[in-house]
Amino acid sequence: MGNNQTFTSRRGVNSETTSWARGRNFGKRKGTGRFSYYFVIAMLVLVVGLIYVAQGTKATGYDYQISEIEEQINELEIKKEDLAVEQARLTSLASASNNKVAVSMEDATPSGYAE
Amino acid sequence: MRKHKSDRLIGGLAVVLLLIGLVVIYAIGPMRANFSNASYGTHFSSNYFFVHQLISVGISLVAFFIAFIFPYEKLKKISWIVIILGIIACFILQIGAWTGSSIASCQLGACRWINVGSLGTIQPAEILKLGLILYLARLIRKRKEEDNLEKNDFWIPFSIVSIISIVFVVFFQQDLGSTVVIVAILLAMLFVSGMSLGKVVVVVGILLVGGVISILISPHRMERMMTFTDSDGADSYHIDNALLAIGTGGIAGVGIGNTVQATGYLPESINDSIFAVMGETFGFLGLVLILIFFTVLLYRILRVADYSEEDEHRLIAVGVFAWIASHVVVNIAAMTGLIPLTGITLPLLSYGGTSMIFTSFGLGLVLQLSCYSRREVQEKKINKISKISKRGSRK
C-alpha cells in the first residue's frame, strides 16, 4: 500500500528504555515518585482511621476517671460523716460531764431573780 | 536474573495489616492501660501501648524496606549469621533464666523474652524462625545441587539445627505455639524441596512421636491438654471470653470503642487475643475482611514460590508462608476454641515488637524475591508480542 505511515516508537522518547531487544524490560525499580505516592495514601488512611477511632472511644476513656471521682466523692462523704460524729461526740453531754470545764460550769442553780 | 516490578499486593497488604493493627491498638490501648493500672497498680499512660505499637510499626517498615532493597545475592552469604544469633540469643536467655537474672522476662515459669532495658523485650524464638528459613533454604539448595539431598550430608546438619531449635523452644521456653510454627516451617520446606515424599513422611512420623513423648513427660503440657475441655482454669476462662467476644460481634460488630471484653474480661486483649477483640468490634464481616487480606497475602507468597526459578527463592517463600500461615491458623483456631491455647501472636496485628519486625523482614525479603519470578512475565510477554506482531501483519 502506499500509506507512508511512520511508526514512532514511544520507546525512543524515554531515554532509559532505548533498546529494542527483547526481554529488556527491567525499567526502573519502583520509582520514588510512586513510592511516596503510596506512602502518602497510607498515611492519609491511617490518619482517617485514627480520627474515626478517636471519636468512638471518647466516652469510654472517661469511664475510669468517673469511677475514680466517684470514689473520691464517696471518701469525702464518709469523711464528712465522721466529722459530724466527732463534733457530736465532743459537744455531747456524755463527754461534757467528764470535761472538767463543763463540771465547773453552773449547774443551773439560780442566782436570784430581779423583779 | 531479570528483574521486574515486585508483587504490589504483598507490599500493600503488609502495610494495610500493620495499619489496621495500629488503629485497633489505638482504640483499646487506653482500656488495657486503665485495667492494668487498676488491677496491678501499674502506671501506664493512656497512650503507652499505641505509642509503642507505632514505634514497632515504624521499625517494621524500615526492616521491610531493608529486606526489600538489600540484594539477596549478598544477603545469602551472611544468612548463616542469623541462625547462629538466634541460637546464641536462646542460650543467653536460658542462662539468664537459670541464674534468675533480670535479663530474662518470665511468666508462669516460662522465660520467652530477653529484657533489653528501656528498649523493651526481644523474643529469641522469632530470630530462630527467620534464621531457620534462611539457613535451610541455602542448605537444601546446596545439597540438591550436589545431589546429596537425601543423604547424611543433608540430614546431619538439618537434624542438628532442628533439634537444637526445638529443644530450646519446647523444653526451655515452654512455647508450644512456636514449636508448632517451627515444625510447620521445617515440614513445608522439606515438602517443597523436591525430596521423595516417603522421606518427608518419615520425618513427620519422627516429629509426631517426639511430640507425644514430650507431652507425656511434662506434667505441664499434660495439664494443658486435659484442661482444654475443662470448664475451670485459666485457659478455659480465656477461651470462653474469646468466644464471648467473637460471638457478641454478630454480623457487623459492636463498633469501635464499644468493646466490653477488651476492658478487662479478655486476657491478652492487645496481643494474643486481638483477633477476638476485632471480632467483637467489627463482627463477621470485619473478620472475613481480615482473613481475606491474610489469605491473599499468603496466596501471593505461594505464587512467588510457584513462579520462582531459583530453588532458594522458592524455599524462602515457602518458609515465610509456613511461618505466617501457621501463626495465623494456630492463633485464630485457638481463639475460636478449635484447638488449645498456645500463646502465639497474630502477625502484624498483635502488639509485640519482635514478631512484627521479623515478620516484616521476612515479607520484605519475599517481596524482593517476587521481582525475580519468571513464568507470569514470560506468558504475558508472549501474549503481548504476539498481539503486536498480529497487528503488524495485518497490513
Next chain:
Amino acid sequence: MERKRVGFLKFCLFAAIFTIVARLFYIQIIQHDFYVAKASDEHVHENVIEAVRGKIYAMDGNEIVPIVLNETVYTVIFDPMIVNEEKSKEIFEKYAKDNLVAEWDDVFADKNRRYYVVAKGVKYEDAKKIVDELIEENVVGITFDKKTKRVYPEGQMASGLLGFVNEDGDGQYGVEGSFDKELSGIDGSLKAVRDVNGVVLSIGDENIETPAVDGEDVVLTIDRNIQTKVEKILNDYIEKTPATNASAIVMDPRTGEVLAMANVPTYDPAKYSEVEDARLFKNYVVDEPYEAASVCKTFTFTTAIDLGVMNANTTYYNEGSMMVDGLTFQNAYQGLRGTITMQQAFDYSLNTGSATALKLISGGEFNEVGRARLYDHLIKFGLGQATNIELYEEPGFIPKPNEYDWTMNFTYANMTFGQGMNLTMVQIASAVSGIINNGEYYQPTILAGKMQNGKFIKNEREKNTKQIVSVSTSEQMREMLWGTRSSKRNNGVDKPGYFIGGKTGTGQVVQADGSYSEASGEGEMIGSYIGFGGRDGELPEYFIMTKLWGKGQYLGGGEANQAFDDISNYLIDYLKIRPKV
C-alpha cells in the same frame, strides 16, 4: 514437581481458611444470640444504692443537736480458697487487729470454702490502707462490704425511747422502730455494664439508674439536758430505794410536747446484741398499762367537779371503809374518821372519798347512770385508748359501764381510786396536762419536726386540742392538787413564788392469779406521782409523772414523790421560771 507441591500448600491454605470462616460463621451468626445473652449476664450487674438512714436530733434549749448519727464501717469477707494466707494475715494484723471476728486457724482450715467473715466494723481509713496494701502485694479474694452503723454520742441516754437498728438495717423499738419508714428512705439501684473490676462503663444502652431517696432526719421534742438529768435522778432512786426500775415523763401542758421520756435502767444501743434481758428494750411510759392507783382519784374528782356535783369543800362521812354490792374496800389510812372535806380526803388519799364522789356523780347511789357518766369522762380525757403519740402504744383498758355481768358498781367504785383499770403513763400525763391547762387537752407528741438540707422544718400538727373540762374545773383541780402538796401531810418543800401541785399513788402488782401481791416483804409495789409546776398566777409550764417499782414494803408514792421533787426543782432552774414576788 515442585509446582504440584506448592499447589498442595495452596490447597492447605484454602482448606484452613475455609474451616475458620465456617467456624466464625457458626459463632457469630448462628450462636450470636446465645453469646449476647451470656455477655449480658456477665457484664451487666445491678447494684443496690443504699439510702442513707436519717439521723435523729433532739433539743438543747432552743438549739437542735444530733443524738443518733451514722458511721460507715466495713465487713471483710475472705475467699479462703484463693486468698494468700501469709500476706493477708500480716496486713490485717497490722491495720484491723481489733476488728477481727474469727481465729486465723479457723478461717483457713478448710481450703474449699469460698466465704468466711473475717472482720467487722472496720473503719474507712483502715479499710483504705488495707486495700492499698492488698493491691500492692497482689492479694486477691477479699471483699469489703459497706455497712452503716448507728453512733450514739450521748451513750445510753434515752435508749428505751430511741430503740436501735439491727443488722438488717431495720429499726427495732422506740423511735427507730416507729419512724422506721421515714428514717429508712428508699434504696436506689444502678443497673449497668461493668468491667472486670466493677467499674461502670458508658458502653451499651441498658444502663438504668434509680437514685436512692435518703431517709428523713427526725427532730424530737426531747430536751437532752432534761432527759439526762431525769435519768440521773431516776438512777439515784433505784440505787437508794428498793426499786429495781423507774420511768418518768416530762411534758409541756401548753403544747403537749414531751420534753423527756425516761426508762431506767438503760442499755447501750450500740451494743444491743449483748443485752440479755429483753425488758431493757421496753419503753414503759407508752407500752405498759398498769393500775396507777390513787393518782386516778384526780380523774374522779375532776369529773365530779366538772359535772357540778361537788367541790373541794363538799363533805361526807368517812367510816374508813365502804361496802358496795356486798363487797368491801378500805382506806389505806385508817385515821380521819367522821365528817371530812373532799380536800382532806384527797390530801390523805382516802378511797372512801373518791367512791363518795362517784355516788354524787350517780345522783346519790351507785347506779348505771353514774357509771356511764364517769366512763364518758374518762374516755374524753383520752384514757383507756391510744393517745396517738408517734410511738408504739398499748391502749390500756377501762371496763365499760356494763363490762361484766356482776358487781359493776363495786368495780367502778374501785376505779375511782385507780384499781380495776389499766392506763399508761403517757395517757395519764396527757389527761392531767389537759385538765390543769384550763381544760385544753393537747395530743402528746415527740416529733418537733424534720431537718431538710440543714434547715429545721417544724412539724405542723393539725389543731389537736379539745376542751375536756371547763376553765373553772381546771382552776379548782389545780387548787386541790396544790393543796395536797402543801398540806400538813406533805410538809411543803416547794420554793415560794411558785405554784406546784401533785398527787401520789401506791399500787400493787396484779398477780397471774388475779390477786394482788403482798404489800410487804416480797410483794411487788409500784409508786407513782403526778405533778405540775409553774410561776404562781400563771398556767403550769411543766408536768411530770414519775413511777418506781420493785419489791419491798417501803416503796410507794412517797419515793415517787421525792423523785418528782428533784426533777421539779431542776426544771424551775433550767427553764428559768421566775418566781412571783
